[in-house]
Amino acid sequence: MDKLKGLNTSLAVTAAVCASTALLTYIICNLRSRDEEQSQRSATAAKRASERTVKDKSQVQEGKPKGTLLNDLSLQEIYLWEVEHLGAHFKSEFTGMNKMKNQSAYSEYTSEPSSPVAVSTGDGSDYNKLISNHEVIIADIKQKPAAGGGVNRTRAYVRAGPRKHLHFNPSGVTAAIVTCGGLCPGLNNVIRELTNTLIHLYGAKKVLGIRGGYAGFYTDAWQPIELTPEIVNNIHHEGGTFLGSSRGGFDIDKTVAFLKKHKINQLYVIGGDGTHRGAFRIHEECMKLKMNVGVCGIPKTIDNDVDHIDRSFGFSSAVQAAQSAIRTAKTEASCNLPNGIGIVKLMGRSAGFVAVHAAMSSGDVDLCLVPEIPIVLEGEKGCLPFLQRRVKEQGFAVVVVAEGAGEELLGESTETDASGNKKLPAIGEFLKSKINEFFKKNDPQGATVKYVDPSYIIRSCPANAADSLYCMQLAQNAVHGLMAGYTGFSVGLCNNRMVLLPIPYLVETSPRHMDAHGRTWERVLSITRQPNTAKPMKPGEVVSYAPMLR
Numbered sequence: 217m218d219k220l221k222g223l224n225t226s227l228a229v230t231a232a233v234c235a236s237t238a239l240l241t242y243i244i245c246n247l248r249s250r251d252e253e254q255s256q257r258s259a260t261a262a263k264r265a266s267e268r269t270v271k272d273k274s275q276v277q278e279g280k281p282k283g284t285l286l287n288d289l290s291l292q293e294i295y296l297w298e299v300e301h302l303g304a305h306f307k308s309e310f311t312g313m314n315k316m317k318n319q320s321a322y323s324e325y326t327s328e329p330s331s332p333v334a335v336s337t338g339d340g341s342d343y344n345k346l347i348s349n350h351e352v353i354i355a356d357i358k359q360k361p362a363a364g365g366g367v368n369r370t371r372a373y374v375r376a377g378p379r380k381h382l383h384f385n386p387s388g389v390t391a392a393i394v395t396c397g398g399l400c401p402g403l404n405n406v407i408r409e410l411t412n413t414l415i416h417l418y419g420a421k422k423v424l425g426i427r428g429g430y431a432g433f434y435t436d437a438w439q440p441i442e443l444t445p446e447i448v449n450n451i452h453h454e455g456g457t458f459l460g461s462s463r464g465g466f467d468i469d470k471t472v473a474f475l476k477k478h479k480i481n482q483l484y485v486i487g488g489d490g491t492h493r494g495a496f497r498i499h500e501e502c503m504k505l506k507m508n509v510g511v512c513g514i515p516k517t518i519d520n521d522v523d524h525i526d527r528s529f530g531f532s533s534a535v536q537a538a539q540s541a542i543r544t545a546k547t548e549a550s551c552n553l554p555n556g557i558g559i560v561k562l563m564g565r566s567a568g569f570v571a572v573h574a575a576m577s578s579g580d581v582d583l584c585l586v587p588e589i590p591i592v593l594e595g596e597k598g599c600l601p602f603l604q605r606r607v608k609e610q611g612f613a614v615v616v617v618a619e620g621a622g623e624e625l626l627g628e629s630t631e632t633d634a635s636g637n638k639k640l641p642a643i644g645e646f647l648k649s650k651i652n653e654f655f656k657k658n659d660p661q662g663a664t665v666k667y668v669d670p671s672y673i674i675r676s677c678p679a680n681a682a683d684s685l686y687c688m689q690l691a692q693n694a695v696h697g698l699m700a701g702y703t704g705f706s707v708g709l710c711n712n713r714m715v716l717l718p719i720p721y722l723v724e725t726s727p728r729h730m731d732a733h734g735r736t737w738e739r740v741l742s743i744t745r746q747p748n749t750a751k752p753m754k755p756g757e758v759v760s761y762a763p764m765l766r
């Protein structure tokens with residue numbers, strides 16, 4: 217019996233040993249085959265990489281870029297948005313070369329290349345890069361193969377920057393700068409940089425600041441100010457405009473008479489779409505009267521509703537300034553019981569860009585209401601039951617509403633401001649009362665609603681770093697453009713490059729709106745999880761993208 221037991225035990229041990237050996241063999245084989253597979257994969261990847269390197273090298277040697285040639289994609293037609301040039305009507309006043317006036321030219325070097333001996337030629341230093349009149353920036357950088365054998369088309373913009381040849385003799389330039397419409401962070405940065413560029417970089421004769429917008433051309437009490445680098449030195453640290461602004465005024469005859477009287481040959485107009493329409497009128501009148509005057513617009517508005525450009529200056533600062541209002545609303549809503557709801561009203565007459573960008577960047581917003589998307593109060597997609605659900609989940613809710621939202625509920629206003637822009641009904645107060653009513657009816661505790669209106673706070677602040685940099689680029693390129701002889705244009709950032717845009721094209725589709733079926737709104741929905749109340753797309757309607765976020 218004992219023997220049998222012993223035999224069983226040894227059989228069991230042998231079986232166990234065999235099993236473990238088999239398992240070990242299986243594992244080793246598996247590992248080996250996995251290793252083999254892995255080294256095979258690495259070899260294939262290395263082969264592919266080396267083939268790619270060889271291919272890239274040969275392409276580069278042939279003067280082509282690296283990468284794979286897409287045979288199914290090409291850009292066949294490019295349409296330039298031409299900018300008018302004074303050279304077509306008047307002889308150039310300058311025969312010299314465009315140089316950076318405020319720099320000494322280096323013509324000799326010591327043996328130590330890092331310490332050049334400056335020998336000033338007296339007429340300035342060469343630019344590192346001059347832009348040729350044929351350089352363009354392609355507008356539609358997003359491309360896909362054209363369907364059904366069609367052609368791919370895009371428009372293109374004139375690239376901004378210093379030109380080799382100037383139309384104006386800089387020392388004979390008397391420039392005027394005017395700011396019109398609502399305030400916007402960065403106005404002072406633009407005034408300052410225009411003045412500095414005109415005087416330091418080009419050596420212009422005189423720069424006049426027109427006070428109080430277009431009305432300043434003919435209002436005796438608002439005499440122009442002569443701008444110098446000393447006078448404008450610190451203005452960029454302040455919000456608002458050193459020159460003052462206004463709505464309403466525009467008189468073409470008096471404006472042209474002013475230009476003649478003060479021998480102004482370059483006019484810089486800073487403003488929104490209304491201001492640009494006025495600027496183009498002045499340009500047309502100057503051409504009609506054969507006046508050798510260049511007119512340039514610099515697009516400004518916190519609403520970011522000037523079409524085609526990546527963004528208007530001041531927008532980024534306004535979105536940033538809105539953050540503290542949203543945080544205030546969140547604190548008030550979360551600390552005030554029961555059922556705290558904070559409402560923030562932000563500017564945005566017909567476009568909700570400030571509201572959606574402020575909401576997206578804050579991450580604290582539960583409901584965002586903009587003019588482009590109809591407001592539905594009750595029912596399945598209603599914003600009021602949605603708010604009630606959100607308050608149940610997290611104890612409070614934050615709402616951001618653009619001032620132009622809810623026209624479909626409040627009715628279109630018939631009142632206008634001095635420029636003819638329609639006045640807006642009080643959507644913030646309306647929402648507050650609707651929320652209170654709804655909660656009173658549907659929750660025994662009701663709601664505690666706090667309303668924050670930071671409208672002018674976000675518009676009158678100084679520019680942030682991003683806008684300050686942008687204003688500097690805009691101002692310099694405006695001066696480069698006018699000095700070169702371009703006229704009737706506006707400057708802006710398109711696809712992150714500075715370009716010159718013909719004003720009629722710019723204003724044709726301005727003010728622009730956020731696309732209710734675009735990706736920006738989709739991002740808002742993904743963050744807030746609010747019901748989508750955008751009207752369904754019409755048959756054949758195409759989704760376009762707001763240039764700020766694509």
Ligand SMILES: Nc1ncnc2c1ncn2[C@@H]1O[C@H](COP(=O)(O)OP(=O)(O)OP(=O)(O)O)[C@@H](O)[C@H]1O
Nearest residue numbers: 397398464465466487488489490491493494517635
């Ligand atoms: N079509 C036009 N022709 C001539 N001048 C105009 C025109 N539209 C507006 N303006 C003038 O331009 C100036 C600014 O216009 P508006 O008040 O509409 O501001 P805006 O430039 O559109 O900027 P904002 O974004 O602040 O509204 C005003 O003096 C107004 O009279």
Ligand SMILES: O=P(O)(O)OC[C@H]1O[C@](O)(CO)[C@@H](O)[C@@H]1O
Nearest residue numbers: 398399517518519563564565633
């Ligand atoms: O009260 P104001 O100065 O006329 O300006 C209000 C409007 O100006 C804007 O900020 C545009 O400049 C709009 O968003 C707003 O509706």
